Each structure stands twice: as C-alpha cells, then as structure tokens.
Amino acid sequence: MTTLHSRRRRSARRRSTSRRQQTYQATAQAGLETTAWAPPSALRRAPSLLLAAASLALLLYFFVGESFYVADVQAQGNALLTSQELLQASGVRGWSSFYVNERQVAERLEAAFPAIRSVRVRCRLPNRVKLIVDERAPQVVWEAANGRYLLDAEGMVIKGAESLRDLVLIKDGDRGAAKLRDELDVAEAITTAQALAELLGDTRVFAYTQDKGIILRHTDAAGAEYEVYFGVGPDVAVRFANMQALIKRVQDEGLRNIAYLDVRYNRMAIGFRSP
Numbered sequence: 001m002t003t004l005h006s007r008r009r010r011s012a013r014r015r016s017t018s019r020r021q022q023t024y025q026a027t028a029q030a031g032l033e034t035t036a037w038a039p040p041s042a043l044r045r046a047p048s049l050l051l052a053a054a055s056l057a058l059l060l061y062f063f064v065g066e067s068f069y070v071a072d073v074q075a076q077g078n079a080l081l082t083s084q085e086l087l088q089a090s091g092v093r094g095w096s097s098f099y100v101n102e103r104q105v106a107e108r109l110e111a112a113f114p115a116i117r118s119v120r121v122r123c124r125l126p127n128r129v130k131l132i133v134d135e136r137a138p139q140v141v142w143e144a145a146n147g148r149y150l151l152d153a154e155g156m157v158i159k160g161a162e163s164l165r166d167l168v169l170i171k172d173g174d175r176g177a178a179k180l181r182d183e184l185d186v187a188e189a190i191t192t193a194q195a196l197a198e199l200l201g202d203t204r205v206f207a208y209t210q211d212k213g214i215i216l217r218h219t220d221a222a223g224a225e226y227e228v229y230f231g232v233g234p235d236v237a238v239r240f241a242n243m244q245a246l247i248k249r250v251q252d253e254g255l256r257n258i259a260y261l262d263v264r265y266n267r268m269a270i271g272f273r274s275p
Contacts, residue, residue, distance in 0.1 A: 069096055145176060226258040243261060257273040
C-alpha cells in the first residue's frame with residue numbers, strides 16, 4: 001500500500017516537472033520571438049533617403065548648372081534674315097535648356113519676321129539651340145511712297161529692301177504707302193513684270209498703277225521717250241509682240257509727240273501729246 005502510494009507521488013512529480021519544463025521552453029521561445037533585435041526605422045530608410053537626395057542634387061545640377069544654359073544658337077535656312085537678328089528675337093540666349101519652349105520660340109520668331117514662313121526650333125543638351133528657318137522667297141522690289149520693300153509671289157510685304165538684289169523693281173505709280181505684312185493685290189503684276197523683264201533682257205524697272213497695270217518707259221532711236229501701258233495677266237508674249245509692232249510703226253512713219261502706246265487689249269492704241 002505504502003509502496004503504491006509512493007509510486008503515484010513520484011509519477012505526479014515527474015509529470016509536474018515535465019509540464020514546467022515544457023512551459024519554460026514555450027515561454028523562452030515566445031520571448032525570443034518578441035524580443036529579437038531589429039534596426040531602427042530611420043536606418044532602414046537611409047538608402048532610400050540617400051537615393052532621393054542624390055536624385056535631387058542631380059536635378060538641381062541640371063536645372064541650375066551653368067553647363068545647361070544656352071550658349072550656342074545656330075540658324076539654318078536663313079538668307080533674308082541674319083543669324084544675329086534671329087538670335088535676338090528668339091530670346092533663348094542665357095536660358096536653361098530645360099526652360100526653352102520650342103513651340104513658343106517658333107511662334108515668337110514667326111510673329112517678329114513676316115519673311116519667315118515657318119521655323120522649327122530644336123533644343124539639344126547640354127546648351128545648344130538650332131533654328132531651322134523656312135523663308136518666303138522675295139520676287140520683286142516694290143517701291144512705295146514710304147520706301148522700298150521685298151514682296152513675295154502673293155504680294156506680301158516681307159522685308160525692307162536695302163538693295164535690288166538682282167530683282168525686278170516695280171514703282172507704285174499710285175504712290176501708296178506700304179508696311180510689313182501688307183498683302184498687296186499685285187500678284188498678277190509681279191508675274192507680268194517678271195515675264196516682261198525676261199523678254200526685254202536689259203530692262204528690269206517698271207511702274208504700276210491699278211488702271212494701266214505694268215508700265216514700261218521706252219526711249220526710241222530718236223531719243224524720244226514715252227510710256228507703254230502693258231496691263232497685267234497672261235498672254236505677255238502676245239502683248240510684247242504687239243508692242244514691238246507699234247514701236248516699229250512709230251519709227252517707220254516718223255511719228256512725233258508720242259505720249260503712250262497701249263497694248264493692254266487686242267485693239268492697240270497710240271496716244272499723242274497736245275501740240
């Protein structure tokens with residue numbers, strides 16, 4: 001009896017000891033999991049912060065670094081306008097390349113110069129800007145009451161004319177004034193004058209009025225001067241032949257006091273001065 005009771009107590013103590021050991025081990029494991037060391041959050045974010053700071057420094061270098069301020073502006077395709085004129089009007093010299101708005105620069109140049117049909121602006125890093133210009137082609141020099149101007153084929157006043165530039169000169173007989181961007185209704189007069197100049201060879205100066213069209217001043221063999229009203233429009237060669245025929249008639253018949261020859265229409269006319 002005593003022995004059996006003693007065995008039961010020892011068995012109970014062993015079970016109690018085993019449970020305490022299991023509880024200790026479980027508690028120890030739980031403690032290890034909850035108290036494991038980890039770096040502070042600031043240290044974990046350090047690489048990201050360093051990368052962000054480096055990126056910011058790089059951006060600041062790009063935007064404010066002197067190497068990226070426009071120092072080289074090149075113009076291509078310009079003949080009427082100088083590169084210096086284009087540079088000054090573009091306003092890009094000294095700007096950061098990152099602030100150059102290509103579309104706005106193009107619009108600024110097109111607004112400043114009627115001689116420009118269109119312009120493309122190309123910005124290249126670190127500090128280059130290229131202006132690719134498409135200019136209107138001057139066809140004649142137009143002499144208005146207030147000066148000489150270059151006109152394109154449509155009659156637009158595109159630029160002041162410092163010289164004739166081997167172009168036909170048309171003097172406005174109506175003595176109207178002109179200004180840049182004016183669109184004169186003289187497209188036919190331009191083509192007529194150019195064609196007539198080709199036929200004449202040595203004459204490149206004409207007058208023009210709305211009612212008479214192109215006017216040629218002719219000096220005959222006797223030294224007498226008179227005007228030829230040539231008109232405008234097609235059939236220049238026909239009117240040129242009629243003009244030559246009338247001039248020959250004047251010479252052959254020895255006509256004097258000629259005021260004008262009119263070859264604008266099929267029915268040609270000779271005008272005389274009053275005695």
